[in-house]
Amino acid sequence: xxxxxKGKKxxKGKKxxxxxxxxxxxxxxxxxxxxxxxxxxxxxxxEIAEVLSRRxxxxxxxxxxxxxxxxxxxxxxxASLAGARAMTATSGPGFTLLQENIGYAMISEIPCVIVAVxxxxxxxxxxxxxxxxxxxxxxxxxxxxxxxIVYCPNSVSESFHLTxxxxxxxxxxxxxxxxxxxxxxxxxxxxxxxxEPGDIELYRRVQPRPGQGDYRPYDAAGAPVKxxxxxxxxxxxxxxxxxxxxxDETGSPKMSSHAVARRLAGRLRDKISRNRDDIVMxxxxxxxxxxxxxxxxxxxxxxxxxxxxxxxxxxxxxxFFRPISLWPSPDKEILAAAEKVKTVVVVEMNCGxxxxxxxxxxxxxxxxxxxxxxxxxxxxFIHPDRIHSVIQEVC
Amino acid sequence: xxxxxSLLRTAEFPTIWxxxxxxxxxxxxxxxACNDMGLARDDVYAVSGIGxxxxxxxxxxxxxxxxxxxxxxxxxxxxxxxxxxxxxxxxLGDGDCASIGGNHLIHACRRNIDLTVLVLNNFIYGMxxxxxxxxxxxxxxxxxxxxxxxxxxxxxxxxxxxxxxTFVARSTAYHAQQLPGLIEQGFRNRGxxxxxxxxxxxxxxxxxxxxxxxxxxxxxLRDNAVPxxxxxxxxxxxxxxxxxxxxxxxAGREEYVDRYSAMxxxxxxxxxxxxxxxxxxxxxxxxxxxxxxxxxxxxxxGLILAGIIFSEAMIRQGKNAVHTQSYGPEARxxxxxxxxxxxxxxxxxxxxxxxxxxLAMTQDAFDRFSAGVRKGGAILIDSxxxxxxxxxxxxxxxGARCFEYPISDYAKNTLGDIxxxxxxxxxxLSGLNGFISRDAMLDSVLSRLPARAHDLNKTGFxxxxxxxxxxxxxDKGG
Amino acid sequence: xxYSLSIDRRxxxxxxxxxxxxxxxxxxxxxxxxxxxxxxxxxxxxxQCEARCPDFALxxxxxxxxxxxx
Numbered sequence: 001x002x003x004x005x006k007g008k009k010x011x012k013g014k015k016x017x018x019x020x021x022x023x024x025x026x027x028x029x030x031x032x033x034x035x036x037x038x039x040x041x042x043x044x045x046x047e048i049a050e051v052l053s054r055r056x057x058x059x060x061x062x063x064x065x066x067x068x069x070x071x072x073x074x075x076x077x078x079a080s081l082a083g084a085r086a087m088t089a090t091s092g093p094g095f096t097l098l099q100e101n102i103g104y105a106m107i108s109e110i111p112c113v114i115v116a117v118x119x120x121x122x123x124x125x126x127x128x129x130x131x132x133x134x135x136x137x138x139x140x141x142x143x144x145x146x147x148x149i150v151y152c153p154n155s156v157s158e159s160f161h162l163t164x165x166x167x168x169x170x171x172x173x174x175x176x177x178x179x180x181x182x183x184x185x186x187x188x189x190x191x192x193x194x195x196e197p198g199d200i201e202l203y204r205r206v207q208p209r210p211g212q213g214d215y216r217p218y219d220a221a222g223a224p225v226k227x228x229x230x231x232x233x234x235x236x237x238x239x240x241x242x243x244x245x246x247x248d249e250t251g252s253p254k255m256s257s258h259a260v261a262r263r264l265a266g267r268l269r270d271k272i273s274r275n276r277d278d279i280v281m282x283x284x285x286x287x288x289x290x291x292x293x294x295x296x297x298x299x300x301x302x303x304x305x306x307x308x309x310x311x312x313x314x315x316x317x318x319x320f321f322r323p324i325s326l327w328p329s330p331d332k333e334i335l336a337a338a339e340k341v342k343t344v345v346v347v348e349m350n351c352g353x354x355x356x357x358x359x360x361x362x363x364x365x366x367x368x369x370x371x372x373x374x375x376x377x378x379x380x381f382i383h384p385d386r387i388h389s390v391i392q393e394v395c
Numbered sequence: 396x397x398x399x400x401s402l403l404r405t406a407e408f409p410t411i412w413x414x415x416x417x418x419x420x421x422x423x424x425x426x427x428a429c430n431d432m433g434l435a436r437d438d439v440y441a442v443s444g445i446g447x448x449x450x451x452x453x454x455x456x457x458x459x460x461x462x463x464x465x466x467x468x469x470x471x472x473x474x475x476x477x478x479x480x481x482x483x484x485x486x487l488g489d490g491d492c493a494s495i496g497g498n499h500l501i502h503a504c505r506r507n508i509d510l511t512v513l514v515l516n517n518f519i520y521g522m523x524x525x526x527x528x529x530x531x532x533x534x535x536x537x538x539x540x541x542x543x544x545x546x547x548x549x550x551x552x553x554x555x556x557x558x559x560x561t562f563v564a565r566s567t568a569y570h571a572q573q574l575p576g577l578i579e580q581g582f583r584n585r586g587x588x589x590x591x592x593x594x595x596x597x598x599x600x601x602x603x604x605x606x607x608x609x610x611x612x613x614x615x616l617r618d619n620a621v622p623x624x625x626x627x628x629x630x631x632x633x634x635x636x637x638x639x640x641x642x643x644x645x646a647g648r649e650e651y652v653d654r655y656s657a658m659x660x661x662x663x664x665x666x667x668x669x670x671x672x673x674x675x676x677x678x679x680x681x682x683x684x685x686x687x688x689x690x691x692x693x694x695x696x697g698l699i700l701a702g703i704i705f706s707e708a709m710i711r712q713g714k715n716a717v718h719t720q721s722y723g724p725e726a727r728x729x730x731x732x733x734x735x736x737x738x739x740x741x742x743x744x745x746x747x748x749x750x751x752x753x754l755a756m757t758q759d760a761f762d763r764f765s766a767g768v769r770k771g772g773a774i775l776i777d778s779x780x781x782x783x784x785x786x787x788x789x790x791x792x793x794g795a796r797c798f799e800y801p802i803s804d805y806a807k808n809t810l811g812d813i814x815x816x817x818x819x820x821x822x823x824l825s826g827l828n829g830f831i832s833r834d835a836m837l838d839s840v841l842s843r844l845p846a847r848a849h850d851l852n853k854t855g856f857x858x859x860x861x862x863x864x865x866x867x868x869x870d871k872g873g
Numbered sequence: 874x875x876y877s878l879s880i881d882r883r884x885x886x887x888x889x890x891x892x893x894x895x896x897x898x899x900x901x902x903x904x905x906x907x908x909x910x911x912x913x914x915x916x917x918x919x920x921q922c923e924a925r926c927p928d929f930a931l932x933x934x935x936x937x938x939x940x941x942x943x
Contacts, residue, residue, distance in 0.1 A: 015670040018707050018716070027668065036477055057658065058665035062476040066469065067502040074462065074469025074499075079477040081460065082440075086473070104463050188745055189703060189718040191710050194668055234458040234474070235481050237437050241404075241453050243461035252407070253453075299745075306743035384744050403929060408884050412927060415888035419927030427924075571924035597888075610893040 013196030021159040022089075022186040025115055025179065026051035028163030029087050031200050034113075035061035036084035038075035040068060040094060043127040044183040045117040048089035069094040073101035073114075080105075080112045081242065083233035085167055089115035091183075092125060092134055095141065102176050103142030104244040106268070109218070109229065111170035111177075111205055115163070118182040120379040129379035130183035132298055135353040138180045139327050145265055147272035149177045149279055150327040154301040156190035162324070168203040169279060173271060174228050180326060182349075184299040184381055206230045208238065217242065219249040220267060227271035272328060282330035283322040286312060287337040290319025292395050295334070295358060296347040297323045300382055304347045307387035316395045326354065331361045338362075338369065343394050347374040347387055370394075398423075398430045402456050411450055415601075415609020417568030417594030418515050422451045424574030425486070425513060429457075432579055440483045442471045444491035446522045447596075448515040451486040465495030468503045471510050479652045482582065484511040490520045490528040493551050497529075500551075500589075504558035507586040508651040513578065514551055514589065517596035525599030536603045551591050556644045561586035563644040567593040569616040570640065580642065586650045593638060669842065673713035676832035681714075686737040687747040688824070691764050692756030692777075694731045697817035700843060701754075702733030704821060708839040709737045712832055717745040730759060752828070754820055755781050756802070762786075770794040775823055777816070779803035798827065798866050806855065815855040818844075822856040826863020833860050876916045877936045880908060885930035891922040 019027065026048050029037070037056050039049035049065065056063040062079065066072045069090055076086040090098060095116040105112050118134045120126025134141075138150045149169055153159045163179055170177040206223065208215040208230045217240045220229045229249075232238035245253035246261045254260040272279065286308065287293065296304035301322045308320040321337045323330050338344060344362070346355040352373040362369050374390050376382045403426070412418050429439060441452035445464035452459030458481075462470040467485050475483045492500055492514050503510060519537060520526040527537040529549040536543060555563050562584035564577045574592065581588035595601060595612035606612045616638065623641035626634060688705065690698040699720050706716035717736045734747040749769040755761035756777045765786055768774055771794050776783060778799040783790070790797050800823055806816035818840055825831040840856055841849050878899070887906040896919060901911040908931075916933070923933045 015668050016672045016710060017668045018671055018703070018710055018718075019668075036473065038473065055666065057662050060659055062655070064472070064476060066472070067498050070466060071469035071472070071499050071502070074466040075473035075476070078442075078460075078462075078470030078473030080473075081470075082474045082478045082481070084473070084477045101463055101466060184719070184745075187720065189706060190742075190745070191671075191715055234440060234460065235437055235478055239436060239456055239458050241459040241461070244463055245461070303744040309743070381746060383748065385748075397932070397934060400929075405929075408929070409886065410884075410928060412886075414886035414927075415890060416927055419929065420925055423924065423926075423929060568927075569925075572921065609888045610890055613890060613894070 013199065015194045017192050017194050018189055019156055019160075019192050020047060020187060020189045021153070021156045021181060022047035022117065023051055024156045024160040024192055025089070025163045025181065025186075026055060027194065028160040029113070029167070030055050030059060031160070031194070031197060032164040032167035033085050033202055034087050034167065035059065036076065036079040036086035037061070037063050038066045038072040038079075038086070038088050040066055040072050040090065042091045042094045044119055044186050045089045045091045045094070045115065047186070048115060048117075069097035070100060073098040073105075076112050077101055077105050077110050080110045081234050083236070085111075085171070087113040087115065087167075089117065091117045091119045091127075092121045093123065095134055095137060099137070099141040099143075103144060103146070105176040106142065106146045107144075107244055107246070108242055109174040109231070109268075111174055111231075113163070113166045113170055113177055113179065115179045115181065117186040118180065126379050128183065130299065130381065131349045131379050132182060132300065133350040133353065134180065135326060135348070135350060138178050145269070147269055148327040149173070149175060149272065149325065150180050151177070151281065151324060152180045152298045152326050153185060154298055154322065156185075156188065157192045158324070159185060160192055160194065164200055164202075168201070171205045172203045172225055172228070173275065173279070174205065174231055175272070180298070182299055208232050216249045217251045218247060218264075220271075226274055227267055276328045279325060280328055280330045280333065281324035282333045283324060284333060284337040285320045287319035287321065289317050290337070290341055291317045292343045292345065292391065293319045293321055293338045293341040294345045294347060294387070294391065295321045295323070295354070297326060297354065300347055300349055303382055303384040304387050306384040307391060310384065310388050311391045311395065316391060318391055318395060323354075329357050329361065334358065334361055335365050335367065338367070341369060343370045343372060345372045345374055345390060345394060347382060349376045349379065349382060351375055351377055398427045402426050402430065402436070404454050404456055407453055410454060412447060413596070413598040415595060415597040415612070416447065417517065417592070418447055418451060420568040420571050421513060421515055421574065421592050421594060422454060422486070424571060425451075425484070425578055426455055427575040428578035428582060431575060432582060434482055438481055440471070440474050440481050442467045442474070442483060442485045444487050444496065446488040446491050446520065447517070448486050448488035448491065451515075465491050466499065467491070468496060468499040468510065468512070472503060472508055475508055475510060476652060476655065479509075479656070482511075483509070484513065484582065486513050486515060488521075489514060489516040489518060489530040489551065493549055493554070494529045501554065501558045504555050504560040504587050504589070506651040507559055507561055507648055509585055509587070511578070511581045511584075511588045512590070514591040515594045516551065516591050517594045517600065518548065519596050519600040521596045521599040525596075525603060531600075535600070537600070552589065552643055555587070555589040559587070560589050560644070561647055562588035562642070564589075564642045565591045565593075565638070566640050567616040567620055567638065568595060569613045570620065577642070580645070584645070584647070585653070586647060671707055671710045674711055674835070674838075676712045676835040678712060678832040678835075679829035681737070681739055681830045684738055684740060685742070686830070687750045687769070688735045688737070688752050688754075689747050689750040689764060690733040690735075690754045690820070691760035692731055692754070693759070694729045696731065696756050697814065698731050698733040698756065701817040701821050702735050704836070704839045704843050705735050705824070707842070708831065708836040709735070711835045711838060714739055715742050717742050719746050730763075752824060754824060756816070756820065757781065765790060768793070768795045772796075773798060773827060775800070775820070775827065777802040777820070796870060798823075798870075800859075800862060800866075805858070810851055810855050812851060815852055818852045819855040819859040822859020823863040823866075826860040826865075827867050829867070874914050874916070875936060876913070876918045877934050878910050878913055878916060879932045880910065881930045881932075882907075884928045886928050888927060890925050890927070891931055894925060895922055
């Protein structure tokens with residue numbers, strides 16, 4: 001379990017800190033080399049903008065509060081096109097506004113990081129209370145067919161490290177990547193080990209070879225990362241037409257060609273699905289003898305795991321599975337953890353958004369399991385007692 | 396007379412525009428302006444939105460970026476901030492810029508960020524077939540104003556000037572030879588420049604509004620245009636239906652990216668995160684694997700800070716700690732709850748279920764939370780503000796102990812500053828629990844307070860600690 | 874002739890602006906509205922036609938033997 005363990009003497013260069021989840025996310029961005037942030041105030045994400053308004057200028061980066069979230073995402077994408085490692089942070093209603101330009105970043109393959117700190121919804125909803133109700137928005141929020149990469153932290157430490165991973169994945173796969181956290185995770189404070197900056201591995205976007213005369217911005221043939229075209233920053237000597245239209249390998253819009261559309265949509269889909277082993281992250285515990293599997297993610301994984309341990313101490317054969325990448329979903333890993341399982345309990349603070357994905361995974365694999373949904377729709381943090389009593393019922 | 400035709404991406408020609416559309420004229424003028432200024436192609440970002448105007452960057456060999464509808468200015472802001480050495484010019488439509496994009500237009504003008512915005516105003520949504528736009532003339536017929544446009548057209552230049560753009564001009568596609576000069580002036584202005592250029596749409600607008608040929612629309616632009624120098628001497632009535640052309644505003648002020656750069660120069664060294672690596676803080680072992688502490692009272696009593704300090708002390712002692720909080724929407728006076736879970740091992744559920752110790756600094760907090768304390772747990776009451784009343788009996792029958800101290804009274808009247816109450820409370824809590832190291836807690840207190848507050852708070856903490864120890868000893872003995 | 878005029882027929886959309894606005898009436902329109910260079914010798918090189926052509930189809934150039942710096 002990735003919660004902070006008992007402190008030993010910190011290694012040279014590492015620091016032991018006590019940070020809020022949102023602070024850890026901001027520090028993760030700094031550690032990842034973020035040099036552009038555009039944000040707009042929204043509870044419960046505002047702390048990220050506040051910390052970065054101080055920290056990013058200290059690193060000589062760009063910080064700007066834009067006039068709305070539509071503009072935030074536009075500025076982030078514009079800066080990334082120009083070479084920035086760019087990020088924004090928001091919550092539910094703002095996340096909805098970001099979607100328009102997230103779609104642009106998807107089809108134009110522009111690396112960027114979005115932090116979405118979930119709160120009760122829909123609409124204004126419950127600004128200060130948590131939920132996990134943007135799981136599907138993080139997958140399909142922007143219109144059209146597209147893959148998504150979404151990571152979900154369950155600790156302040158993961159809020160730091162997964163933010164770094166978001167940047168690395170965004171740069172490696174030329175795509176927007178979302179850190180889907182929530183109000184509980186964002187506002188809770190925990191012990192976290194911050195590595196020495198030199199110990200953090202950073203991935204930078206692959207660029208064309210200098211003077212590469214035949215460079216085409218959307219041509220992935222022979223690319224070092226399968227399916228990912230090298231990306232020239234605008235203004236660095238390669239002049240192309242970049243747009244949100246369906247385009248061919250030169251970037252030229254081809255809005256009447258089914259063949260071009262299929263080729264592009266296929267490559268965007270495959271870019272993620274064929275690299276899924278590199279992208280997907282999950283954690284599977286006590287699955288070897290499990291006849292029941294509990295699936296939980298994000299902050300809810302904390303009480304869920306406590307309930308699993310309590311059930312195991314009482315002799316129940318319950319396993320625990322935690323998706324860390326929600327999307328692409330860790331389908332192979334769930335199936336592996338559930339090899340002998342008859343019942344799967346999906347615990348989440350929404351109406352069952354991820355349970356639907358779990359059902360799909362088992363259904364497509366032809367596996368008959370009973371999927372039980374343990375949902376909280378009133379934004380009350382699910383207590384281990386409640387989860388434990390459901391485990392007792394189904395086990 | 397000739398401009399560098401190699402600047403054109405002729406592989407994309409013929410252009411998509413209808414016969415007589417003014418956009419091609421404006422595109423040519425923009426290219427001439429860039430050519431005249433000798434701008435290197437790699438140094439120019441040509442940015443557009445969506446619509447007929449949005450196609451312009453496709454035809455020019457610059458860094459051409461078509462964005463989303465209404466958002467080009469936002470994208471361009473990111474580009475300019477990150478690469479301030481680049482020249483960013485935008486080619487936007489009237490709907491794109493002033494309808495869906497209106498908010499971004501306003502704020503870019505307010506920032507005076509160095510962008511050159513050409514508004515190709517054909518007073519229609521052309522690409523989608525001819526719907527009404529914010530600049531369509533009153534009474535015009537469009538596909539969505541079949542009974543005539545009810546609205547008056549928006550004055551885009553007026554908005555730009557009011558919002559703070561420093562160079563604002565207007566012209567028309569008829570005045571093709573004046574355009575490069577105006578565009579160059581816009582480019583050279585260090586700040587937000589907006590040039591509105593009226594551009595006939597013979598198909599979307601002209602056909603529905605009785606213009607037989609494209610040239611008829613250009614005739615009207617020619618006949619209605621009046622230079623600003625002449626317009627100054629004309630009455631409002633005389634100016635009705637006229638198009639005032641020329642430079643409407645040219646007043647420099649500090650540009651946004653320049654301000655940002657100046658700000659960066661004055662910023663000190665980057666913040667360093669404090670290291671709480673465990674020090675030498677001997678204390679008794681914890682009596683159970685998990686210790687839960689709930690600090691409750693009202694907003695403004697410093698309980699969030701107290702919870703953070705408590706947690707940091709535990710971490711200095713080599714333990715694990717999680718802090719959560721909740722409060723009412725009011726910043727001051729509403730209920731406040733600050734909670735800490737401590738363990739020598741991992742902490743899964745991060746919230747307090749049944750606290751081992753409850754601090755109640757208001758009557759409301761006591762009434763709400765005293766029943767939830769674990770059997771064998773403790774409640775510390777600020778007796779200045781809290782009277783346990785009949786609950787005291789119930790608490791002790793539940794197996795919890797009640798400790799009282801006039802925390803607020805001591806802070807206010809002995810220390811002379813009510814804001815030290817939370818630190819006094821921390822002293823008491825530390826004294827009441829053997830596993831808490833006094834030095835670890837004191838180090839945490841001092842690290843979280845400004846130097847000028849150290850002496851007073853140290854006194855308050857140590858007094859509280861000693862009182863807490865005394866209460867603990869009496870409780871054990873009794 | 875001091876100026877040589879050319880029309881790129883691939884790009885010209887026959888909008889008629891060059892015909893309407895040439896101050897020297899250099900152009901005629903054919904039955905489909907396409908410009909015809911009828912009186913090139915009258916061209917004074919004002920390049921209103923080139924500047925006002927929405928299709929980049931018109932080019933007005935100084936002829937080499939009579940270049941006068943205009």
